[in-house]
Amino acid sequence: MAERRFDPTRLPGFATVAVAVFVLLYLPIATLVAYSFNGGDSVAVWGGFSLDWYGRAWANETVKAAALRSVVIAACASALATTLATLAAVGVVRNRRMKGRAVVYMAINQPLMVPEIVTAVALLIFFASVRQFTGYQGLGYLIAAHAAFCVPFAYLPISARLEGMDATLEAAAADLYATPRQAFRHVTLPLLTPGIIAGAMLAFVISLDDVVITEFVKSAGQDTLPTYMLAQMRRGVSPEVNAISTMLLMVTVVLLTAFFIINKQTNRGKQ
Amino acid sequence: MDEATRVYVKDASKRFGHGATVVHALADVTLTIEGGSFFTLLGPSGCGKTTLLRLLAGFETPTGGRILLGDQDVTALPPNRRPINTVFQSYALFPHLSVAQNVGFGLKMQGIARAKRDARVDQMLALVRMQDFAERPVAQLSGGQQQRVALARALAPEPRVLLLDEPLSALDLKLRKEMQIELKRLQRETGITFVFVTHDQEEALTMSDRIAVMSAGRVQQIGTPREIYAHPANRFVAGFIGESNFLPVTVADGAARIGDHRISLAAPADPGPATLAIRPEDIMLEPGAALSAEVTDTVYLGNAVQIMARLEDGTQIALRQPATIDLPESGQRIGLRLPVEAVQILEAE
Known part of the structure; x- marks a missing residue:
């Protein structure tokens, strides 16, 4: 008789550990969501159900401005990061004989490996001198910084999609009189689109909730939603932050769900 | 014949x-493919036939040598600038486009106006009998249908040469036979030069005007199917196309000797040790003939019987006879005649 394959679900105590992990992961989030509906003004004492805090957050002009700023930065940064990631993926995946492929791969994924605080300090110093030199004060610094750390997240689904794509299709396009540019525009790009959308959404979510780099790079009056919330917390926690967090959570959940659905359809399309 | 193709x-x-x-995929291949002909590159996998096809398409550039189309040197031209189209082994249809969009792709890239393009697409779909599928996504097609779309797509821009890379290998036997006839018809109707790559000798024999048999990166023989079958140039060709017996002989005075037996030759051959090749179906049974053999086994094949026998010097020989003859028993001695016109003298091993 063949020996049974190693199956972790058969280990003693597996169920207990699994339940503990899920409780630790989701109980705090559930609590946060629950207290966003708190009628009282404490984040620890329940004072009945109410949508008050949502109303207050919605009416708060500072919150609205920060939210809008977050969305603008995330949209610009993810568009930029996705474009760069697409070009990088096509360059790396389609040039198998390229020298220094490993180095390029490392460079692309650098933001995942270098501690974020190091990048933050480096950007703070670098942008300070740029600011002095150019006098530019706008959101461009934040967009550039966010785009930089979003590239690896956008790169992953795009390169995976490209690896799974039959290179013969590009040869067929060239055979049918498409110039390299036309082949990219009419064959590679349309087939890559699900990966690009997935990459863009991932980059958007990552940019939306960044605190560390934003905190270092932003100028006065450039608070994003997460840095605004951090500032509020310093003054004492109110359920308004819970309400904002819950809304942010909803946006993230919707985007991630869409990401998984697109990925699933992509994989089905491959079979 | 057409000069330009x-x-x-x-x-x-x-x-x-x-x-x-270093791997020599192709070694100093020289050949001419006449315009408007059905030309086949035949050989086992790894013989260089696909590499040669990729050189013709422009997906690879040769390490040495030149490729001319008509009197134009196309050696350095990229695939999109060669009036040569390919039917890929995997078909390589664009999964995000409909059947009609696939067929029209080459025309669109050439910048041909919409109306003219649509007319040409309709005409091509009619040619391969796929009119009813124009708006379907290609993923919904069967293997045979994808094959037809791939053909229509490659033919639509009216290439001067069509390259076909083992296009029938993914089809089942019945469909393959149908497509063989279909391909011949398309070649005749369009008058385009077809260069067909296959490892299937039967496919090559039934479809081609001329065949180049390839092995180890070299062309072993080029000729009509009849020439290649009846007069193989060397042992590889004789063994790869159909079956052959190879008998060690000594050539002297215009005759080949097997032991004491002497077989006069139709064509002159260099004296010395040589290999005699003969097809199993060409050997005649002749009671009392000077060349005799002992039957070791018989195999019934339905429309024929295969008799395995051993010559006096121990060489095994196979001969094929109509199924209507009385089967000899194992151990029985039979007389053999090797007709002079069926005998090929090849280099000794």
């Missing part, structure tokens, strides 16, 4: 890798 390959070679790991 003649393909001329001169001393083409292709090496992959370098140093100790």
